[in-house]
Amino acid sequence: MSDDSADERPVAASEAGEHEWPVELAGVTESVVTTLGPNERWNVAALGVRAPEGVGPATATTWGRTRTWRNFRERGEGYVQFTRDPVDFAEAALSVREEAEPVLESADAWVRCAVDRVADGEDGGTQWVEWELIPQDSEVERRVVPTTNRGRAAVVEATVAASRLDVPAYDRETLLDRLRYFESVVETAGSEREREAFRRVRELTDAEW
């Protein structure tokens, strides 16, 4: 999984056509995506980017009639960005947030992607659409030595649990138990930034635990 050549890669992909992701995609990479809405502001949302299997583009799935779904359909593109900031991630996942500019300050890298609908269906009463993500342009803002913080990961997991609370297929008590556990992880291993993110999760979630 290491990449010795990371520092030597061009920051922006060549203009000749072959645009690349400036990160190693493997499995599903949790990103933040901004898409331009009808009000000409950039909607900020969470998006899981699935690595290509063999050849072919990366894909992502939108669930339901979300703003990202609407803006992908109407604009055909979005800015996929990679941030370590747990507050930005929590707000992207759970709130309606709009910005005047497409790239968040906390983004370590962004990729402007054209999106193409390649499949759709229904699962448990929710319409889903699968999109191919075709990089058009990208920029790396900074490269660092990555670190692992259990609190940061617990914020991500908490947003997943919180967003499932109103989905009938999931057991509510199990989700609330998970939220309690992830909150305890944030208290043990998080920094002040993760604690701030968990306060946002609480504010944005209509439940008590």
Added chain:
Amino acid sequence: MSDDSADERPVAASEAGEHEWPVELAGVTESVVTTLGPNERWNVAALGVRAPEGVGPATATTWGRTRTWRNFRERGEGYVQFTRDPVDFAEAALSVREEAEPVLESADAWVRCAVDRVADGEDGGTQWVEWELIPQDSEVERRVVPTTNRGRAAVVEATVAASRLDVPAYDRETLLDRLRYFESVVETAGSEREREAFRRVRELTDAEW
């Protein structure tokens, strides 16, 4: 939390004395530490590095009479390293692994630290020792754009749950439920490397779930 100057930092700390961590420490950063044993081989273990509160060195706590505790006491140092590889992390956390060389191939950076015992005590029948970690030397192998993979985080959480199975203070069924959940996250969001890591967790854990 961003650090615009990351690329300009010296790779190795100056020889003048003030050695620095080549990563941003915040809250508890999960690392892998190697320590030299009496057999002159490097023991590989997991170590949570707690960021300094205000001024002062980072700290870490060892629980019980582990190899890391013994080698810290007898050698007074260890190589703290930052890896994104879930297999290396799982083996460090759950197995006895020894290497001829102190730095793992997957390490994005390492820091040779002198360690000083600054506190000790007992918690639930387990002796703990808190150590100050004083960087002596460090090297960055590569800098990249960090990414978030829920599967990778789930491997880390699974090692925490697995290592608590024999601790009476924790409810076994709750831990097994968590292992089931984290395995499902690996299946959904992990790449083949996270699935391999979870197989190692299963092999190294004396429980069925």
